[in-house]
Amino acid sequence: MTLTQKAELAEVRADSLTVTGPAGDIVRGLSFSIPLGATLGIVGESGSGKSLTARAVSGLLPAGLHATGTVAIAGTDVTLPGSAATWQRLRGRGVTLLLQDPFTSLSPTHRCGDQIAWTLRAGLRAGLRAGLRAGLRAGLRAGARGSVRTMAARGTGDRGTGRPSRAEIRDQVALHLEEVNLPAAVARRYPGELSGGMRQRVAIAAALAASPRLLIADEPTTALDASNQKDVLDLLARLQAEHRMALILISHDLGLIRGYTDEVLVMYAGRVVEEGPTVVLGKPVHPYTAGLLASDPPMDRRLERLIVIPGRVPEPGHRPPGCAFADRCSMASEDCRTAEPPLERVADGRAVACFNSHIPIAVPDPAVVTERWQRDDSPAPILHVERLVKIFAGRPALSGVSIDVGDGESVGIVGESGSGKTTLARCVAGLEKHDSGEIVFRGTMLTSDNRTASQIQVVFQDPYSALNPKMRVGAALAEALRTAPVNQRGSVGDLLDMVGLPQAFARRYPAELSGGERQRVAIARSLAPVPELLICDESVSALDVSVQAQILNLLSDLRQELGLSLMFISHDLAVVRQISDAIYVINSGRVVEAGLTRDVLHAPAQDYTKRLVTAVTR
Amino acid sequence: MAPLTDVMDSADLAPPVRATSTAGAIARLIAWRVVGAIVLLAVISVLVFLLTYISPGNIIKNITGIRPVSPRIVAALRAQYGLNQSLVMQYLHWLGRFLEGNWGRSIEDQTSVSQLFSERVGVTLLLCGLAFAAAVLVSVPLGVIAAVRVGGVLDRLISVSSVIGLSAPSFAVGLILLYVFCYYLPIFPSSGAGQGLADTVYHLILPAATLAIGVGAYIVRLTRTAMVRELQSDYVSFARARGIGTRRILATALRNGIIPVITTMGLVLSFMVGSTILVETTFTLPGLGMLLQSSVEYKDFAVVQFLTLFFAAIIVLVTLAVDLSYLALSPEWRWQLRK
Structure with a gap:
């Protein structure tokens, strides 16, 4: 065995990997190599092609997509797309793909x-x-x-x-x-008897049972709580070292996986825009990488406005000539719109595809907000919840939760999944009937009979299932408008305007929208009846960090413009810091700590809160 | 995406629920079903009684035929069959005798209902059993094959034939089969039930095929739809992604996809019992279907009542079996049950 052969056995390599769909190239000319025992991060927004790259490298592309290029996994070369028999042989012991959602990736029966x-x-x-x-x-x-x-x-x-x-x-x-x-x-x-974090562990055990040389983890923590996220990433890192396998970590959140990778590949619209050792990517050269890093909300301070990457990833077949990122880039020049910048190696071992890579990026320094020092002691809060109890199947989901939301205030409800925070939201919104306790809205005790649409509205987590796929955006909004009081009824156009979408979107179906655009539509729909209190139940957790920042800014704006009160439910402390004045920390159906967001996050008094705060990876 | 469920998640490693509580819950479920079934059968018996009463025709005319009879004989006959009593009394008399186990006598041929029933039940049950087994054993694999080759030639072939099978009425299918396999290619007998088990099965092949084609086509389509959906699911992708073989994956997907198909199998079996009337008539089989048909025409109340209740009881049993099979197939249903 020669030395080069030995080297090949000890690494995973992809050369000019291209994935083509009916509308054109989705992934173009991707190359990387990972020594066994090392971790490669692939980062980008939805639509960047990172998941399809994972599927191509494991021979699992959906029908209608075609891959070319070569893949070498620990000595086995595959010329893509590769035969079914080749992949059948290689998967399991050569390469295994771990999927995002532990709730669906195991058979329930x-x-x-x-x-x-x-x-x-x-x-x-x-x-x-x-x-x-x-x-x-x-x-x-x-x-x-x-x-x-x-x-x-x-x-x-x-x-x-x-x-x-x-x-x-x-x-x-x-x-x-x-x-x-x-x-x-x-x-x-059965998987249904386990929590999300445990299910993802079972999935990891199942993925590693055949000792693969390459494990690809596609957003392995996106479906999990912050505390589970860190555990699962630590676990993957440990197993990777113990099994001496190559690991590809795919994520939309560069900040999250940065500590777990040796090299990072930043993808945009199917191409690599920047790659290099993780240490150097902390100081990005490509404006897109910089944008991704900057849109991660900080937990230690509240920003006036979050930094966003405006716009959305262009779809395959609709990519502009020249640099695909030019339309969203603040540094774009004429050159960028005519020619495509090649991926060129620059100093410190990184490669960048940007004509302006020699110009240092002006990292915007957003103003920090001085948060309020105390909560308003207004005599009548808009929402007062008193000792709310809800029991599911003999198990208490809420055991006496009391909260207040002041008029125009934004209150965060924080806790892990299973803490009861969603149950609280559903009870307040009238979607579940509580077993005892009181929900008082503007001095009136809410029952199942005296609710109106203009009191409380909810924005749900998943914008993909929250909209009727067979209904145009305009029709969905018009339907919601009919529940508004006649004298306050706006128009579909007003609503779209309010959430920053062009009027033409009224004619579109949800399938034609990106995740962020759908969530904007969902917000517009819940604003239609002119509610006084908006409940956001994990409304930004399903979104990419870049889009999440956009939606958080939008919610802040709406609060100011409309004088909305907000009940913001999230497991993500950094997100809550950006949007909420006060927070309630909930565990096992009880409020364990409450206070101003800044105080609670800076100096948590309870062990549970401390644990949540330290679990934040960034 | 963060976890969508909130409550289920709190299920930490609680000790496994003891089997006794599941068994107890199942016993409770069955007990409730039996109570429900009794109420249902009582309602059906009243409805059938009323329907027989209001349907056109006259039982005395059916007995006496077209020759003229004296009013004295008519009165005697009315008294013999209790027709001079009030409607409620007639029903209560029937009910009392029925509960004692005296199921009455056929007016048409003057034999007891229990004898008529026992002579004919075998043919009908064998017919339904054969047809159902054939439909399931052929259709489920065909549905799986179509789903695996979705969009391919085989899939289209199977889908098109299932549409034909679905749209052809069973008496038409029966007649075509009769022509082809009894007349042009005289392989199978055209009528009768034969003697002994082997001969009976031989006689029942064509009728069973007739019954099976329609319902089988339905099962093919359902299995295909369910399997196409399951094969696109994440757990199948993840199973493929870790090198698990095709056979294991198909078994896993079938296990998850079969639940809606089983619901339908219950419906199919119920539908089949109804279709025996047409098929037994087409193939002149001396089964319960033919008996039911002739006794309805004759207003032979005791027979109609007994057969209707028998068929209803079968359907209730099938439904219960379907529900119990859910419990065997789906852990989530077992959790629901314990709540």
């Missing part, structure tokens, strides 16, 4: 242990076959005779020679669960 065992068995079978092939080759070369069985045994080494017994599989499953810090009893559980 099979026990967790069985699902880990499937990977184990598939890996053993593939190992046996590979061993057989290697054994046959060796046998033919040496001219040796021997039964197929002994050759298989020789080829597979200590990876097991025959069919493992049930007990052996059970022990192996327990070991894999232990590796992800889960008790062996989880093997008997």
Whole structure:
């Protein structure tokens, strides 16, 4: 074996990877190499092509998309797209793709242990076959005779020679669960019985059961709470070192994964715009990278306005000539709109695709807001919730929660999933009936009979499922407007204007909008009945950081313009810092700490709050 | 995307719920269903009684035929069959005898309902069983194949044939089968139920095929839709992404996708029981369907009442079996049950 062969065995490589769809190239000319034991981060907004890159490298592109280029995984070369048989052989032991949503990536009707065992068995079978092939080759070369069985045994080494017994599989499953810090009893559980963080651990155990050389984790923490995010990332980092595998971490949040990667690749509209060692990317050269980093909200201060990257990622087939980012770039010059900047290596080991890479980026320094020193002691808050109790299936989701929202105030409700914060929002909004306690709105106790649309409205988390896909935006807004008091009824145009969307959007269907645009429509819809209190239930958590900043700015503006009161529910402390004057920290259905946002986040008094604050990775 | 559920998440590692509570819950479910079924059957019996009463025709005319009879004989017959009593009394008399196990006598051929029933129930049950087994065993795999090859030639072939099977009425299918396999290619008998099990099965092949084609086509389409959806789901992608073999993946997807199909299988079985009337008539099979048809025409009340209740009870049982199969197939339903 030559030295170069050895080097190839110890790395994962992709060369001029291109993914083509019906509308044109989606990913163009992507190349990277990762030594085993190292981590590559791929960062970009939705629509940048990062997920399709992951799918192409694991041979899992959806029908209708076509990949070209080559991929080499620990010595196995694949000329893309690669045959089904090639990928079937390579997946599991060569490459495994971990998906974003632990709530859907495991089969709901099979026990967790069985699902880990499937990977184990598939890996053993593939190992046996590979061993057989290697054994046959060796046998033919040496001219040796021997039964197929002994050759298989020789080829597979200590990876097991025959069919493992049930007990052996059970022990192996327990070991894999232990590796992800889960008790062996989880093997008997169905995914639906576990929390999101635990499910993602089970998924990681299942992904690693066949010991892949390359693990691709596509937004592995986006569906999780801040405290789980850090745990899962730490876990991945530990396992990567222990298994000496290559890891690709895909995320829209550069700030989040920065501490976990050796190299980072920043993608925009299907191309790499900047790449290099993670340490140097802290000082971005490409304006897009700078924008991504800057739109991450800080937790230690409240900014007057969050920095945003205006606009949206152009779709394949609609990309402008020249630099695809030019339309959103503050530094764009004439050159940028005519020619496409090549990816060129610059100093300190990074490569940038920008004509202006020699010009230092003017990092905007947004003004810091001096937060209020105390809450208004106005005699009548707009919302007063007194000892609210809600019981689900004999288990209390809320056990006596009391909160106040002052007129025009923005109040954050913070807690992990399962804390009861969403249940609180749903009870206040009248979507669930509380078991005891009071909800008083403007001095009137709310029951199921005396609610009107112009009191309280909700903006939900997922803008993809919150809008009727068969209804044009204009029709959806018009429908919502009919619930408004006649004398205050605006028009569809006013609503679109209010949320910063062009009038032409009234004719569009939700499928034609990006995630951020959909969330704007959802906000416009909840503003239609002119509510006094807007509940935002994790309304920005499903969005990219860049879009999240846009929506947070929009909510701040609306608050000022309309005098809205806000109840902002989130697991993300940094986001809450930017939008809320006061916060309530909720755990197991109880308020554990309350106060001004600044005070609580700077000097948390309770252990639970301290834990939440330290879990924030940035 | 942050977790969408809030409540479920708090399910930490609570100790597994003991099997006894699940068994208890299932027993409660069954008990409630039995109560429901009794109420349902009572309502049906009243409705059937009223329908027989208001439907056109006259039972005395059916007995005496067209020759003229004296009013004395008519009065005697009315007294014999209790027709001179009030409607309520007639029903209560029937009910009392029925609950004692005396199911009455057919007016038409003067044999007891229990004898008529036991002579004919075998053919009908065997017919339904064969047809259902054939429909399920052929249709589910066809649906899976179509879903795996979605958009391909095989998928289109299967989809088009299922539309044809779905739209063809069963008596027409029966007649076509009769022509092809009894007349042009005389492989199968055209009528009768045969002697002994093997011969009966042989006689039942064409009728069962007739019944199976329509409902089978329906199951194909449902299985295909369910499987196409499951095969696009994340857990299938993740299973493929970790090198799990095709057979295991299909089994997993089928396990998740089969639940809506099973609901339909319940409906299908109920529908099939109704269709036996047409099919038994087409193939002149001495089964319950033909018996029901002739006794409705004859206003043979005791027989109609008994058969209707029998079919209703079968449908109730099938529905219960479907619900219990949910519990076996879906852990989430088991959790629901415990709540």
